Amino acid sequence: MDIAAPLQTQQVPAKFALIVDANPQVSEALCSVLNPEEWSIVHAPDNRSVLKLVEAKPFDLIITGAESSAKKISIF
Numbered sequence: 001m002d003i004a005a006p007l008q009t010q011q012v013p014a015k016f017a018l019i020v021d022a023n024p025q026v027s028e029a030l031c032s033v034l035n036p037e038e039w040s041i042v043h044a045p046d047n048r049s050v051l052k053l054v055e056a057k058p059f060d061l062i063i064t065g066a067e068s069s070a071k072k073i074s075i076f
Helices: 024-033 047-056
Strands: 015-020 039-044 061-064
Touching: 015 024, 015 047, 024 039, 039 047
Parallel strands: 015 039, 015 061
Antiparallel strands: none
16 A cells, blocks of 8 residues: 655635735835735736736735825726
């Protein structure tokens, strides 16, 4: 009887976050707070990019900056 080697599993982040801000310092700070083992983080520089991303997949958390206002473009 062959003994199978144990499967090595790689932990996959269970949550998806979208960070919307052109400021790299803000994105860097948020990435240091959100545990990469729990969160898969996607960055978007502007509202147009966000619209394309959220149409493609759902996000558990979306963090926006002061410059990423829905007033700039109509998304509805």
